[in-house]
Amino acid sequence: xxxxxxxxxxxxxxxxxxxxxxxxxxxxxxxxxxxxxxxxxxxxxxxxxxxxxxxxxxxxxxxxxxxxxxxxxxxxxxxxxxxxxxxxxxxxxxxxxxxxxxxxxxxxxxxxxxxxxxxxxxxxxxxxxxxxxxxxxxxxxxxxxxxxxxxxxxxxxxxxxxxxxxxxxxxxxxxxxxxxxxxxxxxxxx
Numbered sequence: 001x002x003x004x005x006x007x008x009x010x011x012x013x014x015x016x017x018x019x020x021x022x023x024x025x026x027x028x029x030x031x032x033x034x035x036x037x038x039x040x041x042x043x044x045x046x047x048x049x050x051x052x053x054x055x056x057x058x059x060x061x062x063x064x065x066x067x068x069x070x071x072x073x074x075x076x077x078x079x080x081x082x083x084x085x086x087x088x089x090x091x092x093x094x095x096x097x098x099x100x101x102x103x104x105x106x107x108x109x110x111x112x113x114x115x116x117x118x119x120x121x122x123x124x125x126x127x128x129x130x131x132x133x134x135x136x137x138x139x140x141x142x143x144x145x146x147x148x149x150x151x152x153x154x155x156x157x158x159x160x161x162x163x164x165x166x167x168x169x170x171x172x173x174x175x176x177x178x179x180x181x182x183x184x185x186x187x188x189x190x
Contacts, residue, residue: 009078009101010047013108020112043111044069045076048087049101055083056142056187059090066093076111083186085172089130089138129171137164142184 017024027044046062048055062069062077069075074097079087081100088098099107130138140150147165151158165180174180 009049013045013047013078016108017112020109022112042072043074043076044072045078045111047078049078049080054188055079055087056090059087059187063090063092069093069096074111080186083183085174086138086142086183086187089135089172090142130168134164134168134171137161138168141165141168141180142187 014024014026046058048058050058062075072095075093075095077087077091077096077098079098079100081102084098084100091098097111099111136154137150140153145153147158147161150161154161165177169175169177169180174183
C-alpha cells in the first residue's frame with residue numbers, strides 16, 4: 001500500500017495504516033513527478049488536500065499517470081468535501097474511489113481490509129454525471145474562461161454555454177454561480 005504524506009491528514013492515514021498492521025510505503029508527489037510512473041501497489045491513497053500543490057495540478061498529474069493507476073487494484077483520492085463532485089468529473093480513470101476528510105472511519109477500514117472480491121469494496125463513487133460536452137465546458141471553466149470565450153473556442157453560441165453551465169451545476173448539486181466559482185477557486189488553492 002502506498003500513500004502520499006504531505007500534511008496532518010497524510011500523517012493520520014500513515015498512523016492508521018501502521019496501527020492496522022499494514023505494510024505502508026510513503027510516497028511523495030516529488031517522487032511521482034520525477035519518476036513519471038508509479039510503483040506497482042495494490043492500493044494507493046492520494047491526498048489531494050495539500051498545502052504546496054493545488055488539487056487541479058494533482059488531478060492533472062494523476063490523469064497523466066492513468067495507465068499506471070489502472071494496474072492498481074484500488075487508487076483512493078482524499079479530497080476536500082466541497083470539491084469532491086468536481087474531482088469526480090475531472091478524473092480520467094474509472095477504477096478510483098474518492099473520499100473526503102468527512103468520510104466515516106468505516107470507509108477507511110474497508111480500504112485497509114482490501115476485500116478479496118472487487119464487488120465487496122465500497123462503491124467507488126466515480127460514476128460520471130456529465131456528458132462529454134459538459135466535461136469539456138467544465139474543464140474550460142476551470143481554466144478561467146468565461147462563457148463568450150468558451151463559445152468562441154468550441155464554435156457554439158454563448159447561450160448554449162450558459163445552458164451547459166446550468167446543467168453542470170444542477171448535476172453537481174451546486175445551487176448558484178457564486179458557489180460554482182468558489183469551488184473552482186478551491187481547486188486552484190494550495
